[in-house]
Amino acid sequence: MSDSVIPTLFGDLSHDLILICDKDGLIREANVRSRQLLGEDIIGSTLLQLLSTMSHTKGNAFLRHIATLSPGATSDAWELFFDGSDTAPLCVSIRAGALSADYRVLIGGYEPPQLTSLYHEVLAINSELTNLIRQLSKEQARLSNQIERLMSTYKEY
Amino acid sequence: MILNTVYTAYLDALCRGDRRRALHTAQTALNDGVDIRDLYLEVFQPAMHQIGLMWERNQITVAEEHLATAITQSVMAHLYGHVFDRTPVGRTLIATCIGGELHELGIRMVADFFEMEGWDVYYLGANMPAEDVVRMAQERQADLLAISVTLNSHVPHARRMIQIVRESSIGDQIKIMVGGQPINRAPDLYEKLGADFTARDAREAVQLVMEVMA
The missing domain is CATH 3.30.450.20 (PAS domain)
Structure with missing residues (x-):
C-alpha cells in the first residue's frame, strides 16, 4: 500500500x-x-x-x-x-x-444548513414576539387611558 | 459618566447571555434619568457594534452573537412604553429591512426614534416583498419609507425595491431614506440607488427628515 x-x-x-x-x-x-x-x-x-x-x-x-x-x-x-x-x-x-x-x-x-435555517427561524420567531410585546404595550396604554376616563366620568356622576 | 457605566454593564450582560440583567440594566438607567435616545445610541448601538467586533476577533461564537441580538431586540421591546406615548404629528413612516432578522436592530432604532417624535410608524419586518411595501405605503399614505441595507450583497435588492416604489402611484410623493453599513461606506450610493437621503444613525435620520420635510 x-x-x-x-x-x-x-x-x-x-x-x-x-x-x-x-x-x-x-x-x-x-x-x-x-x-x-x-x-x-x-x-x-x-x-x-x-x-x-x-x-x-x-x-x-x-x-x-x-x-x-x-x-x-x-x-x-x-x-x-x-x-x-x-x-x-x-x-x-x-x-x-x-x-x-x-x-x-x-x-x-x-x-448543517438545516441548523442554520433553524437559527434563522428562531430569530424570526423572536422578532415576531418582540412585535407582539410592542403591540401589547400600546394596547395596555390605550386600555389604561380608557379606564382613567371611565373612572373620572364615574366620579362626576 | 453614567452612560459609560451603563454601557459596560449592558455589554457584560450581553456577553454572559443574561437577558434579565440586560433588561434590568436598561430599566435602571431609565429610572435614573437617562434619556431613552441616549440609551439607544450610547449603550445598545455601541454594545452591538462591540459584539460584532468580538465575533471578528474570535472572542465569541455566532450563537453568542445571535443571542446578543435577540436580547437587545427583547430589551427594546420591553422599553417600548417609553417610545410611543408621544403627541401625534400626523406623519407616517414605513420601515423595512433587507436581509434577515439578524440585521433589523438598526432600522428598529430608526423606527423608534421617529415614533418618539410622534410619527405613526409601521415596521414591516425583514425581507418584505417590494409590492407589499408599496401597498402598505399606499394604504397608510406614508410620508417616508426607510430601508435598511446591512450587507453589500443586499444593495441590488434595495435598488430594485426603490425602483418599484418610484414606479408606483406613490413614487412621486413619498420620500425614501436608505441606511446601513454599505451606504455609510459609500456616501454617494444613496443617490445612485434612487433614494432621497441617508443618515448615519437614528438621531441624524430624524434631524435630517425634520429639516427636509418641515
Whole structure:
C-alpha cells in the first residue's frame, strides 16, 4: 500500500472540510467534501475568495494568526462563513495546523444548513414576539387611558 | 459618566447571555434619568457594534452573537412604553429591512426614534416583498419609507425595491431614506440607488427628515 494513498483516503472519507494552503491562504489541496461544498475549482483560490463578504475581516485576522504558527502548532477554532457552491453561506468552525514554515492544514466542521435555517427561524420567531410585546404595550396604554376616563366620568356622576 | 457605566454593564450582560440583567440594566438607567435616545445610541448601538467586533476577533461564537441580538431586540421591546406615548404629528413612516432578522436592530432604532417624535410608524419586518411595501405605503399614505441595507450583497435588492416604489402611484410623493453599513461606506450610493437621503444613525435620520420635510 502506497504511503500517499492513506492521507488521500482519510481526506476523501472525512465529512469535514480539509484544505492545505500556504501561509498566505492560497489553496493547494482540498478533499472531496471541500470541493463538494465550496466548488470543484477551489484549488488555486485564496481562502479569502472562498469566504462570504461578512467574514472577510475575520478571515484576514485568521490568516494573520495562522501565519504566525510554528511547525507542529495548531490554532483555536475560528468560525468563518464560506460561500457554499449551492447553498446559503456555510458556517464552518475551522482550525489550522502548521505543516511546515510555509504550509498549513485547515480542518473545519460545518454547521448543517438545516441548523442554520433553524437559527434563522428562531430569530424570526423572536422578532415576531418582540412585535407582539410592542403591540401589547400600546394596547395596555390605550386600555389604561380608557379606564382613567371611565373612572373620572364615574366620579362626576 | 453614567452612560459609560451603563454601557459596560449592558455589554457584560450581553456577553454572559443574561437577558434579565440586560433588561434590568436598561430599566435602571431609565429610572435614573437617562434619556431613552441616549440609551439607544450610547449603550445598545455601541454594545452591538462591540459584539460584532468580538465575533471578528474570535472572542465569541455566532450563537453568542445571535443571542446578543435577540436580547437587545427583547430589551427594546420591553422599553417600548417609553417610545410611543408621544403627541401625534400626523406623519407616517414605513420601515423595512433587507436581509434577515439578524440585521433589523438598526432600522428598529430608526423606527423608534421617529415614533418618539410622534410619527405613526409601521415596521414591516425583514425581507418584505417590494409590492407589499408599496401597498402598505399606499394604504397608510406614508410620508417616508426607510430601508435598511446591512450587507453589500443586499444593495441590488434595495435598488430594485426603490425602483418599484418610484414606479408606483406613490413614487412621486413619498420620500425614501436608505441606511446601513454599505451606504455609510459609500456616501454617494444613496443617490445612485434612487433614494432621497441617508443618515448615519437614528438621531441624524430624524434631524435630517425634520429639516427636509418641515
